[in-house]
Amino acid sequence: MSQWLTLLQKELLEMWRNFKWIWVPITFILIGVKNPISSYYLPQIIDSLGDLPEGAVIKIPKPTAAEVLIQSLGEYATLGVLVIVLSTMGIIAAERKSGVAAIVLVKPVSFLSYVTAKWAGGALLLWISFFIGYLATWYYTGLLFEWVPINEFFQSYFYYAIWFTLILTVTVFFSSLLRTAGIAGFISLAVIIVVTIVSSSLSQWLEWSPAQLSAYANQFLLDKGVSDQLLPTSLLAAACILILLGVSIMIFRKKELAA
Template sequence: MQTLLRKELREQWRTHRILVVAAVLSLFGLLGPLSVKYLPLIMARMPGVPEGLAEVMPEPDVAMAVDEYVQNLAGFGVILAILIPMAAVVGEKNSGTAAMILSKPVSRAVFLGSKFITYGLIFFAGILLAGLGGYYYLGILFEWLKPEGFLALNGLLMIYLMMFVAITLFASTVSRSQFAAAGISFSLLIFISLLGTIPSLSPYFPTSLIDWGCALALRLDAEPAWTALAVTVAVTALTWLAAWLILQRQEL
């Protein structure tokens, strides 16, 4: 496992994917509180903005800033969680490197597992940087949040993104091109998002994790979304397991 894990991490570093994930997530993590704070001021000074618009805009507060932070990271994070791993398996199968590696004494579970762990580590690094920057700007621009609540929010965000990493790895295992893999993942994203809008179903869907995380960060009274957490973890585990079982059966 260690050998392939090192190879995967080195690959993410040399192909600059670690930098892309870190840069995008930290940029949008920082932009969340900054844009909520300064957008009304910028708009008020922009020429051509209808008179009185700035006055009717709500006064920015920490809840809006946290919400913006989460929406940014969840939105761009999911896009990265689909685009970064989409070629992970199918690319190696098509190029022949998977055959080269798997003709050596290494299991397919380790091959797939090392990829999942590597993506986990780079998304962890990205969210860590985004979280540190976001927490700092939330503190200096609005108010200092309790660190444990903000940590919980980012932890739930990480779990949410890893579900899409697992789905994309599954799609990359079953499809014949990386674009097909991305297509499958985007379709599942839309499907999950649509089902999450149905009020009777939403408490059980992964999207509820985001609302729960916001409530924890802002120390609001909210129903814990344990079911949604269990569903997210189960979807992650099951899609990874399905990808492994399918890869076991595939010929290279």
């Protein structure tokens, strides 16, 4: 256990040296506060543009607080996913290519500890950054519109975090499979986009798809109740995370021993 904690500490320190603990949370905050502020000041923004016919009146219905949160979560599901992949795609591939992985593994370090420590470091960065960003979204939404109950905030955060953790795990998987971080990131994004589109298009047949977690969390925010599919979908997502981690360790071990 002490070996694993040492590797985790090394990964967290490396993220600090690469400024990930600065730019990733800041990016999530900017993504989070953009929508509440722009939604609130949208009438003034349109009015300031001018060039409207004389006497024209534009009435924009004021969105509910839940709708503002959902729109912001939609931003996280697009731009946030890109940030997750970009910050994670080289987590193993970069060290394999530079030879750092081989140096670390010369010591009595298990492949299990190496991969899981890197995954845990990335997950901590993701969870904390997303929490800070989403908390800023919730705060500005309450300040400008109305306050969403804190329990709904935490539950929606939790289910989105599961989906984002699966995305991170997919990226770790391809990072352990490939030596080039850019290719690993590109393939990860392609897989995530395909899974999301297919799950959305065939939602009636793919109710347990992990990509549906965001939709179920949105339903919860809109007071439509907790979907019966939410628990099995979450469990399936957790199972996929564990399976992908296990396969990542086996692939990484095979490739490093063959090198």
